[in-house]
Amino acid sequence: MKVGVRCASVVRRWHRGRMEIEALSEAAVNAAVELWGRVGLTRPWNDPVADLRRALAGPASTVLAGWAEGALVATAMVGHDGHRGWVYYLAVSPEQQGRGHGQTMMAACETWLRERQVPKLNIMVRGDNTTARSFYERLDYVTDDVVVLSRRLNAVE
Numbered sequence: 481m482k483v484g485v486r487c488a489s490v491v492r493r494w495h496r497g498r499m500e501i502e503a504l505s506e507a508a509v510n511a512a513v514e515l516w517g518r519v520g521l522t523r524p525w526n527d528p529v530a531d532l533r534r535a536l537a538g539p540a541s542t543v544l545a546g547w548a549e550g551a552l553v554a555t556a557m558v559g560h561d562g563h564r565g566w567v568y569y570l571a572v573s574p575e576q577q578g579r580g581h582g583q584t585m586m587a588a589c590e591t592w593l594r595e596r597q598v599p600k601l602n603i604m605v606r607g608d609n610t611t612a613r614s615f616y617e618r619l620d621y622v623t624d625d626v627v628v629l630s631r632r633l634n635a636v637e
Contacts, residue, residue, distance in 0.1 A: 499553065499581055501588045504536065504543040511552045512543065512569075519571045525632065531569070535559060540596075543569070544588050546581055554581045558589040565593035565601040586619055604628060 504512055513528045522528050535541040541559025545552055553576040557568040567589050572581045593601055603621060605612045 499546045499548045499584060501544050501546045501554075501585065504532070504545040504555065506536075508545055508552055509533070512545065512555050515552060515555060515571050515573055516569055519574065521569055521571055528569075531557070542592070544585060544592070546572075546585055548576065548581075554585050556585040556589050558592050560593060560596060560598040563599065565589070565598040567601065567603050582615060583619060 509529065509532055512532060513522075516522050516528050532543055535543050535557045538559060540561070541557065543555060543557045546554030552573075554570075554572045556570045559566055567586070570582060570585055570589075572585070590601060602624075603616060605616065
């Protein structure tokens with residue numbers, strides 16, 4: 481899918497239909513965290529505000545915000561390690577779901593990564609989240625034969 485792009489200063493904006501996508505502003509941080517909570521993306525062991533601020537401050541990451549009629553309707557955190565890109569916190573407000581906004585956000589993330597010459601995009605989906613898995617499969621994402629190992633460095637008590 482091709483997403484139209486126009487530049488305004490150094491901020492990139494992607495348009496599709498009635499949604500405009502740009503880097504999340506400081507003024508919209510609380511609205512993004514509230515959206516993540518409404519769609520069930522937050523977990524007690526992750527501080528969503530800290531995650532968001534880290535992504536916005538990093539040179540290899542950002543949070544994209546989708547706006548329609550003046551309201552924040554979608555987000556996606558995108559970043560890379562130089563070889564692999566990652567998307568987290570893809571969210572579309574419940575009342576806006578089914579309108580192609582999730583697909584548009586993923587296309588914007590892919591464009592953001594391509595502009596930085598990142599060759600691969602990975603997405604981690606919880607094993608029991610069949611809705612998300614189906615969404616990504618419809619966008620031609622495939623399951624890789626890998627195991628993700630992790631260790632929490634700042635355990636929640």
